Each structure stands twice: as structure tokens, then as C-alpha cells.
Amino acid sequence: MATSDGVGSRLLRYLESPKNLVGCAGGAAGLVLHLTDVTKGWWLVVVAGLYGAGALLAPGPKPPPPLPPGPPGVSAPPVAEPLGVAPPAPKPEPVPAPEPAPAPDPELVALAAYLDTVPLPPSAGVDGLLAALRAAGPGPVAERIVRHRLPVAVAGYLRARTWQPWAGPDDPDPAVQLGREVDRLAGELA
Template identity: 35%
Template sequence: MVTSRRTPVGRVLAYLESTKNLAGGACGLVGLGLTWAGVAGAYWPVVVAGLYGAGALIAPPARIVTPCFPDPARRLGGVREDLDRLREYVGEVELPPAAEGKLGELLDVYAALLEPGWPAEVLAGEPEAVHALSRAIRLDVPEAVDAYNRARWWTRLNPGGESPERHLERQLSVLSEEAERVTADLRETEARRQQTHTTYLEGRRES
């Protein structure tokens, strides 16, 4: 049974296994050796305890293992697979021509941003852009299409109000604007990178 390090017993066991305790114990053995050699005299308990404490203080702290998170490329691979599934889903829904065209353009932009290679590398370095793209593919677009499909059925039974087609077009317009902002931010990232390299080269020439 594994004892949690957060409990008192777990903390004691963890300390007994730590490098600090091992180093202190080694120094304490040196103190015992000095005692047996007659160097420590009557103060041998103080000597042993002092050497143990010194060894425990100078020993490096235990290294806590860093949690392993999936690298950005693997995360984007999952988003890319979700985009493929989204395309299949959208292909089965009957959409008005205007919305269908706008949605097709939007999905093409997503695909371009997720294209394996340097475009995806730039995207992977921007967590907010990855979040926005993942949210749009996994939540926003499916919800927009599904809501339209359901509302259209009810509208046929009870006409009136703003048409589902109009709502869908408005939603896709907002998502297209968001995609444009993401693309512009990534373009700005590359522009800053280029400018930084120019500044570096010019500074090296002047030095």
C-alpha cells in the first residue's frame, strides 16, 4: 500500500528516504568514528548530532518529478482530428447556400492554421490561439449548426420571428472575425520574430 506524503507517517517515511537523512546519517557515522577513536570525548553525543545536522543541511533537497504534459504538437494533432470529424458532421446537415459557403471558408482557415509543419509550430507557441481554435472546432461551430438544424424544424411548424438562417449567418460571421484575429495575431508573432532577427544582425554588425 502506498502511503501519501501528505500524512504524518508519509512525511516521516519520505524524510527517512531523503538525501538529507542519508547525508546526515553518513556524517553521524563519522562522528561515531571520531568517538571510537577517542577524539570526541564526553561530548560525543553533541558531536554526532552536530555532524548529522550539518550533513542534513548541506545535502541538496529531493528533486520533485515534473509532471509530464503532452507537447503542443500532440495537442494540435487531436484538434486536427476533431476538425476532420466536424467536416463529416457538417457534410450531413442541409445548410442554406450562403451559410454553407461561409462555413466552408471558415473550416478551410482552421485547416490552414492546423496544417502540419511550420504553420502549426507557430500556432502551438500561442496557447490563447490554440484555445480559441479548439473551442471553435469542438464547441462553437457544432453548436451553431445543431441549433440551426433544430430551430429550422420548429420554424416550419410555427413560422415567425428571426429566421434560423439569419442567426446561423450571424454566428458564422462572429466566428470568421475571431479566426481573422487569430490569424492576424500569428502573423504579428512572425513579424516580431523577423524584426528581432534584423535588430540582432544590425547590432552584431555595429559591435
């Protein structure tokens, strides 16, 4: 089994190279000279000489294309410079980009999406608490509020509002109770 850069691979690259193609054209011209009886008995030397001259005068392989620029902060691999050519001056290091903001808590995103569908009174301040939770980021207090305390407070508001027509005149307003609970949660978060 041949390796990727074995003899066969190198031979194939040479057979496809411009040097070989120009040399073959020179050799073909030598055969034409032989067939027209110009070279007489020296036809083999003429064909080989024209092939060699064509191969020597043909252009060499093209240089590889430049590498595309990589991501910022990653340097490209070193490239061998021809002898006698000074390498270009190094470019200054790029300024690192600021770190991206942490990804939002998926449970907070889901809770906010659910609360958008619930008819909550604006006076309760739930939107302000959600904004404070987003600004605070992850943590044990925020986690407890998002996973338990705020959903329980909203569920209590919805139950109390459902039963409000049968409540007595002394029962507290569910919106006021929700507002107090939201204020208490905001105080714990701060």
C-alpha cells in the first residue's frame, strides 16, 4: 500500500507538470525531425536533447496559494521564505475581544415566556423582578426565586383571582398580595 506522498504520487505529479509537458513537446519535435529524415542516425540523441531542453526551459511549479486569514488571536503556521529574502515584520497582536455575556438561564427564559401569557397586573412589578433576575445572573438566590418562589406567588395570585367573586369583603386584593411578594423577592435578590 502506497503512502500519500510515495514514489507513485511524486511520479504522477511530475508527469502532469509543465516541465514534463514542454519536454514531451520537444521530444515530439525531435521525432518529426527523424521522420522527415533530418537527423539521420542521431535521432535518439536529438529527441532526448530536445526533451531535456524543453524540461529545463519550462517554468517551475506554481507557489501554493496564500492561506486564508484565521480567527483573531490565532497565528498562521510559519511559511518557508526563499533564501536572501527577509521575512516581513511581525504584525502587532490583535486586541482580544471582550468576553461574551453568559447565556441566559433557560428556566428564566421559560418562566418569562409563560408570564407573558398570564394576565398579571402591571402594578405587581413582575416585569421589574424579571429584569432584575436577568441582570443578577445565575446564583442560588436567583435560582430559588425562578424555580420556586415566583411561580408559587403567581399561582397563588391566579387561584385567589379565580375565587375572588366568592370572597368576602374583608379578603385582601390578590394584586396587592402579589405586589408585596414580588417586592419581598426583589429585596432578597438585592
